[in-house]
Structures are given as C-alpha cells and as structure tokens.
Amino acid sequence: MSLLSIRDLVVRYRGHSGATVTAVAGCDLDVEEGQIVALVGESGCGKSSLGKAAVGLIRPASGSVTFDGEPVEPLGQRARPAAQRRLQMVFQDPFSSLNPRRRIADLIGDGLRVSEGDGGRRLSVGECLERVGLSAGIADRFPHQFSGGQRQRIAIARALAAQPRCIVADEPISALDASAQASIANLLVSLVDDLKVGLLFISHDLSIVRRIADITTVMYLGRIVETAPSEPLWRAPLHPYSAGLIGAITEPDGRGRMPTDLPGDVPDPALPPPGCRFHPRCPIAIQRCAVEVPERRVLGPGRTAACHRAEPVAAFA
Numbered sequence: 584m585s586l587l588s589i590r591d592l593v594v595r596y597r598g599h600s601g602a603t604v605t606a607v608a609g610c611d612l613d614v615e616e617g618q619i620v621a622l623v624g625e626s627g628c629g630k631s632s633l634g635k636a637a638v639g640l641i642r643p644a645s646g647s648v649t650f651d652g653e654p655v656e657p658l659g660q661r662a663r664p665a666a667q668r669r670l671q672m673v674f675q676d677p678f679s680s681l682n683p684r685r686r687i688a689d690l691i692g693d694g695l696r697v698s699e700g701d702g703g704r705r706l707s708v709g710e711c712l713e714r715v716g717l718s719a720g721i722a723d724r725f726p727h728q729f730s731g732g733q734r735q736r737i738a739i740a741r742a743l744a745a746q747p748r749c750i751v752a753d754e755p756i757s758a759l760d761a762s763a764q765a766s767i768a769n770l771l772v773s774l775v776d777d778l779k780v781g782l783l784f785i786s787h788d789l790s791i792v793r794r795i796a797d798i799t800t801v802m803y804l805g806r807i808v809e810t811a812p813s814e815p816l817w818r819a820p821l822h823p824y825s826a827g828l829i830g831a832i833t834e835p836d837g838r839g840r841m842p843t844d845l846p847g848d849v850p851d852p853a854l855p856p857p858g859c860r861f862h863p864r865c866p867i868a869i870q871r872c873a874v875e876v877p878e879r880r881v882l883g884p885g886r887t888a889a890c891h892r893a894e895p896v897a898a899f900a
C-alpha cells in the first residue's frame with residue numbers, strides 16, 4: 584500500500600443558500616515515499632479540498648484516506664494517532680500561516696513537540712532552520728522580519744520539525760515572486776531526495792510542476808481526469824483537458840504554446856472530441872471532459888492509473 588492513499592474521496596460543502604457544492608467528486612490518488620506527486624488543475628477544481636481532506640483538516644463526505652496503512656482521522660475529533668503526525672501540511676500563504684506574535688523558535692517548537700515520544704532523536708530548532716537554508720541565529724526573531732520566500736522556508740522548517748514522512752504542500756510557491764518560487768521548489772525537491780518524504784505538491788505553476796514532479800495528476804471539476812508519470816503526460820497528454828492545460832503554458836519567450844505544437848496525436852481542445860456526451864448546461868470545457876479516455880500508462884510494477892471519465896459534477900447538474 585502507498586504511503587498516502589486516497590480512495591473514492593468525496594468532499595462536499597454546504598453553501599450560504601443551502602445548496603451543496605461537490606468540490607471533490609470521487610478521487611483516487613497515491614503518494615509513495617520519496618515521490619513528488621503534483622496535483623494540477625484550474626482554480627476551483629477542488630485541489631485544496633482534496634489536500635485538506637488528505638491531512639484530515641476537513642472531513643470527507645465519503646471515501647477513504649490512509650497514511651502508512653492507517654485511516655487519517657479528521658482533526659479535532661480526538662487526539663491524532665502519533666503516526667499521523669508524520670503527515671504534515673504546508674500552506675500557500677506564509678504571511679497568514681505563521682502567527683506574527685510568536686518567535687520563530689516557538690513556531691518550530693510546535694513541530695518539535697509533535698515528534699516527541701516517538702522514540703526517535705528530537706531535532707533542534709537550529710537544525711530545522713539550517714535544513715531549509717536559514718541560519719540558526721534567526722530563532723529569536725518574528726515572522727514579519729522575513730521576506731515571503733524566507734517565511735515559506737520557516738513554514739517548511741516547522742513541518743520538518745515533526746520529522747514528516749509525507750508533506751501535502753498546497754500552492755506553496757504561488758504567493759512568492761519568481762526567484763523565490765524556484766528556490767522553494769528546489770528546496771522541496773532536495774527534501775524529497777534527501778529525506779525520502781513523499782510530497783503531494785498542489786500547484787498552479789505548470790512549468791515548475793513539469794520540472795519537479797515524478798507523477799502529474801490532472802484534476803478537473805472535482806475529478807481526476809489523468810494521472811501518469813510526468814514526462815509522458817507532458818509530452819503527449821491523453822485527456823483533452825490535460826492537453827488544453829499543457830497547451831496554455833507560456834514559453835520562456837512569452838508565446839503561449841498551442842496544443843497543436845505538441846508532439847503526438849493530441850485532440851484539439853477547442854472541439855468536443857468524438858464520443859463526447861453533450862450536457863446542455865455545460866460550457867464546452869465540460870463537454871470536452873466528458874469523453875472517455877483509455878486506461879493510462881503503467882505507473883509501477885503491476886499498477887496502472889486509470890483515467891476517470893469526467894461527468895458533470897453535482898454543482899453543475
């Protein structure tokens with residue numbers, strides 16, 4: 584079994600009007616040790632909801648999340664099983680995720696306490712800071728004394744203090760400028776390589792995802808439409824929505840890359856594909872997504888990642 588395993592996950596919210604929004608409509612996802620799995624998709628498709636349910640921050644309507652073979656308990660119900668503390672989350676906004684009134688040593692101390700009692704050697708605050716490229720000497724300072732990139736390093740140091748085996752990072756670079764984005768992405772890669780943590784990397788930034796992810800998972804309207812090793816998926820996406828997403832990436836020269844530039848037999852995302860089942864209230868993107876895609880490539884020994892047929896989710900029905 585995978586380190587983090589999500590099966591048929593459904594997350595629903597009740598809106599102000601009382602209507603139910605299905606944010607995650609039955610998703611499967613796996614993260615292995617030492618692996619970076621990127622979760623990409625347009626804003627509002629349900630990535631954060633999936634990430635929060637994965638670490639127990641929200642209770643799913645149905646489905647299962649297991650970490651190291653044990654069910655992930657939603658926070659606040661009862662004390663988290665000790666092993667589950669090795670599943671940590673890093674949030675998008677390092678300005679709001681660090682309490683501005685607490686010193687760096689105290690913030691990281693929270694993570695250190697999490698790893699207490701598990702029999703292993705407790706790290707020091709300085710070790711955690713140095714692991715993310717910061718000086719141990721900053722421990723007495725406050726978050727406002729640091730740039731966005733440095734704050735995100737502090738947030739990662741806090742997660743590392745718990746000696747995690749898996750980290751869910753929800754848009755950890757999107758609040759940062761371009762150079763900080765690259766350096767935080769590099770830091771995460773080095774942590775995965777050195778510590779063999781599994782990383783679920785939720786991101787809008789497709790060019791960074793392409794560079795760092797072992798597996799790319801494409802989400803659309805609450806469903807996973809394609810999961811595959813990154814290189815073949817980016818070279819020749821099978822699902823029309825993935826092709827459209829990849830086709831929209833801007834090249835370094837500023838040109839948008841069109842899907843027709845892609846090698847392989849990639850469908851034109853502007854047209855409903857053959858076999859598409861028309862839904863009268865769906866925009867064309869949803870029609871495109873309603874096409875059936877064959878089983879995806881083999882992910883590892885004996886395992887294939889299915890491409891799910893995307894159907895209009897409850898929010899649109």
Ligand SMILES: Nc1ncnc2c1ncn2[C@@H]1O[C@H](COP(=O)(O)OP(=O)(O)OP(=O)(O)O)[C@@H](O)[C@H]1O
Pocket residue numbers: 596597598604605606624625626627628629630631632633
């Ligand atoms: N607390 C909430 N209450 C009601 N609806 C919510 C809540 N949180 C999210 N939603 C809705 O659930 C859907 C998925 O939201 P989610 O934040 O998971 O998407 P996302 O892909 O992470 O978006 P983004 O990339 O913009 O963060 C959206 O329609 C959103 O409006």
